Amino acid sequence: MAQSIEVAKADFQTVSAGRANPALFQKLLVEYYGSPTPLVQLAGFQQPDARTLVITPFDKTALKEIERAIVAAPHLHVDPSNDGTIIRIVMPELTEDRRRDYVKIVKDKAEQARVAVRNVRRQAMTDLDKLSGEVSDDEIARAGKELEAATKQTVESIDDALKKKEAELLEV
Known part of the structure; x- marks a missing residue:
């Protein structure tokens, strides 16, 4: 369940609030020599100002593929400019x-995280039910209550x- 929280927070970072942030590109995959490769493994990132991001590929032959992946990314909505050695991205207002x-x-990413937590809870409840012959019913009931509390907290x-990310996004 703790992993679901971390994944949700990482997913939230991939959504921009108008500022350039290398975390926006963490999960972006680039077709590199026939296999999808994370962009962070193919290039370095620099942030000269709040709304500009400069991507410098380690291998200049991957420049076109990186640019193509950025344009195709559904959540970014940016127009990269390529000068032959670097890609410059200016985040729009x-x-x-x-x-x-x-x-x-x-909100959709948060719901996916909640579903993942509920799936973990369901699997744990199934595992508890399998222990019914080996462990007393009181122990199973106690573990079930603890599981529900952990689920609620998560x-x-x-x-x-x-809520924090929503406030950040709506802040003008």
Whole structure:
């Protein structure tokens, strides 16, 4: 369940609030010599100012593929410029509609994390039920209550992270 919180927070970082951030590109895959490779393994990132990001590929032959992957990324909505050695990305100013779209994306990611937590809970409950002959019913009931408490706490942590990200996105 703790992993679900970490994954949700990492997913939240991939949604921009109008500022350039290398975390936006963490999960972006680039077709590199026939296999999808994370962009962070193919290039270095620099942030000259708040809205600009410079991507310098380690291998200049991958420049076109990196640019193609950035343009194709559905959550970025940026237009990279390529000068032959680096890719420069200027993050656009966010409109109110775009901010609301980002909030919807973040809420969807939070719901995916909640579903993952519930799946862990369901599997743990199944495992507890299998122990019914070996362990007393009181122990199983106690473990079930602890599992429910842990689930509730984890979902609340995800919701708190969602509220913080939502406030960040809607901040003008």
